[in-house]
Amino acid sequence: MNYKTLTLTLLIGLATHTSLQAAEMMNHQGHDMSQTGEMSEQAGMMMTKGVITRIDAANGKVGIKHEAIDNLKMPPMTMVFRVADPALLKDLKVGDAVRFHAENPGGKLTITQIHPQ
Secondary structure, eight states, X not given: OOHHHHHHHHHHHHHXXXXXXXXXXXXXXXXXXXXXXXXXXXXXXXXXXXXXXXXXGGGXXXXXXXXXXXXGTBOSEEEEEEEXXXXXXXXXXXXXXXXEEEEOGGGOOEEEEEEEO
């Protein structure tokens, strides 16, 4: 085998390897990003979309028209929730679109996280 053939063979092999490696990285990057979103929601708390219909900060309550709340097996509706911490209502106003997590400790529907969309 002469030097030109050897050099050409090595260059083609390197180019093929680099191309395959780049394609594999792109596939993993896309996979990692989508899986990270799913994992953070599964590992964390399931968030539900809704719109604030009223706020009663003095009593730590908020009215929300919401989508189905999967973790509570609750259909879409408008209802009033307690908030675990009244500070969660700070910076929110009626009409705001939000994502929230609700639980049912002791039979009292309670929002433990709420964020503007």
